[in-house]
Amino acid sequence: MHxxxxxxxxxxxxxxxxxxxxxxxxxxxxxxxxxxxVVGWIAGSAALVADGIHSLSDLAxxxxxxxxxxxxxxxxxxxxxxGHGRFETAATLGLGILLGIVALGILWDAVLxxxxxxxxxPGILAIYAAAVSILxxxxxxxxxxxIARRVNSEMLRANAWHHxxxxxxxxxxLIGIAGAMAGWPYLxxxxxxxxxxxxxxxxxxxxxxxxxxLVDAALDPEEVQKAHDTIVAVDGVRSVHMxxxxxxxxxxxxxxxVQVDPSLSVSEGHMISQTVEDELKAAIDVINDVTVHxxxxxxxxxxxxxxxxxxxxxxxxxxxxxxxxxxxxxxxxHYLGGRIDVELILPLAAFEDEETTSGFQQKLQQxxxxxxxxxxxxxxxxx
Numbered sequence: 001m002h003x004x005x006x007x008x009x010x011x012x013x014x015x016x017x018x019x020x021x022x023x024x025x026x027x028x029x030x031x032x033x034x035x036x037x038v039v040g041w042i043a044g045s046a047a048l049v050a051d052g053i054h055s056l057s058d059l060a061x062x063x064x065x066x067x068x069x070x071x072x073x074x075x076x077x078x079x080x081x082x083g084h085g086r087f088e089t090a091a092t093l094g095l096g097i098l099l100g101i102v103a104l105g106i107l108w109d110a111v112l113x114x115x116x117x118x119x120x121x122p123g124i125l126a127i128y129a130a131a132v133s134i135l136x137x138x139x140x141x142x143x144x145x146x147i148a149r150r151v152n153s154e155m156l157r158a159n160a161w162h163h164x165x166x167x168x169x170x171x172x173x174l175i176g177i178a179g180a181m182a183g184w185p186y187l188x189x190x191x192x193x194x195x196x197x198x199x200x201x202x203x204x205x206x207x208x209x210x211x212x213x214l215v216d217a218a219l220d221p222e223e224v225q226k227a228h229d230t231i232v233a234v235d236g237v238r239s240v241h242m243x244x245x246x247x248x249x250x251x252x253x254x255x256x257x258v259q260v261d262p263s264l265s266v267s268e269g270h271m272i273s274q275t276v277e278d279e280l281k282a283a284i285d286v287i288n289d290v291t292v293h294x295x296x297x298x299x300x301x302x303x304x305x306x307x308x309x310x311x312x313x314x315x316x317x318x319x320x321x322x323x324x325x326x327x328x329x330x331x332x333x334h335y336l337g338g339r340i341d342v343e344l345i346l347p348l349a350a351f352e353d354e355e356t357t358s359g360f361q362q363k364l365q366q367x368x369x370x371x372x373x374x375x376x377x378x379x380x381x382x383x
Contacts, residue, residue, distance in 0.1 A: 018156055021147045025140055025159060029059040029166075032133050039129040045122035046113060047176040047191035048129060050106045054169050054199050055133070057099050058162045067091060088155060089213045089248075096207025099199055106196030110189050121185055122177045130174040137167035152285070162202060169195045212247070219245040219252055223284055227254060230283040236260055236272040241295060245287070253289035254280055262296035262336050269294040296336060303338030308373050314340060318374075321367035323360075326350040339375030342368065351381045 033055035040048030067087075141163040148156035176191025218224060224245055231240050241257035258276060260269055273292035280290050309317065314333060325346070332343035344364070351357060361379050368374045 017147055017151045018153055021144050021156060022159065025144060025163065026059055026063065028136055028140055029055050032136055033059060035129055036133060039125050043123035043126035043129075045126040045173070045177050045180070045188055046110060047173040047188045047195060048122070048126050050110075050192040050195040050199075051130070051133065051166075051169055051173045053102060053106060054166055054195055055137075057102055057199055057202065058166055060095060060098060089210050092155075092158075092206050093210035093214065096203045096205070096210060099203025099206065103196050103200030103203060106199060107193060110192040110196065113189050113192075114186065121180055122188060124181075126177045127174065127181075130170050130177060133170040134167050134174065137163050137170060141167060158206065165198055165202060169198050172198075219247065219284075219286070223286075227256075227280060227284055227287070230279050231256060231258060231276050234258075234272060234275050234279055236264070236268070237276065241298075247286075251288045252284075252286045253291070254287050255291045255293075256280075257293040257295055259295045259298060262334065264296070269296075296334075302336070305335040305338055305340075308335060308338075308340055314373070317371055318342070318367075321370055322364055323367075337375065340373055341376045342374060342378075344377065344379045346379060346381050348381050348383045357381075 033052045036048050036052030036055060040046070040050075040052055141160050144156055144160035144163055147153075148160055172191050172194050176188045176194075179187030179191075219227070224243065227245065228240055228243055231237060231243070238259045238261065241259055242255075243257075244255040245252055256276065258272070260272055264272075273294055276292045277290040280287055308314075311333060315331065318331075325344075326349075328347040329350075330345040332345070334341040334343065357379075361377075364379065365377050368377050
């Protein structure tokens, strides 16, 4: 249980770090968007108002991210045995759609303004508001990206980029306002259009990434190749038959079929699958869930063994077809190529001489030949 507990601590730790950064970001955003909306309205700058909306869109994203961080960080429970990673994805999709709608509103407003030809020249206050916004947002960007790298959260990384893009949009606004004051009044509307497009782009990126996760997109080809090479390198793996990967939230699962020597013991096969699992998780960070299927032969080529009798029934058939076997014998069944090959281990004490033994073995083989489910027989004598 210890490992599982540790994993949960990590998730909980991620989630508190994400929440702290997000709350600070949200407070600063709230303050800034308030200032920009009010000043933009008083000073008559469409671009500054658009920028205030941009910050608000950021705030909405923060609220969603915070909600998602809370839920995605929860340990798996009975209703969500695979964890809560999809909460994050669903929230991201919703936000993407919301931002798309907001962006259309900003563009529509700018188009109407341009069509009517009324451009008011913004007041000096608008310049100060834009400058404060640039500094504050750039500072937030650095603060968030450092934590994002530390806890390796895609969500926080996205959030940091919202802050950075907000800073860039404030630069555009600053230029637009300055231009309008210098005598090119349409520059302010142009700046508003550019900010609107930026909001739309954020919405699109978020929505697209979320859709990729919801449709169980695979990992990137390079990562899949790396996974493949990692598996093939494990001692005992002859080939990799199938390797499927899929994302869920910021993590991924892998499902792999490996071919091994058909005569291996069950425990060695298990050991190989355990090693494949550990190596994969070590090689590729995002993979946190690995299912390994051990194939003793090429399932595509070989006839299927489905429908062959299992041990109890197989032994019943053998006992009917064979003379009685000495006490202390062991039977090993190999289900290969659509047949059951039988390995019979007899006690050394039952060995009389070469001739009797080969006669006995012939009888066994003849008996085996009458049974359609069975293939080859090998008889060993051992202490």
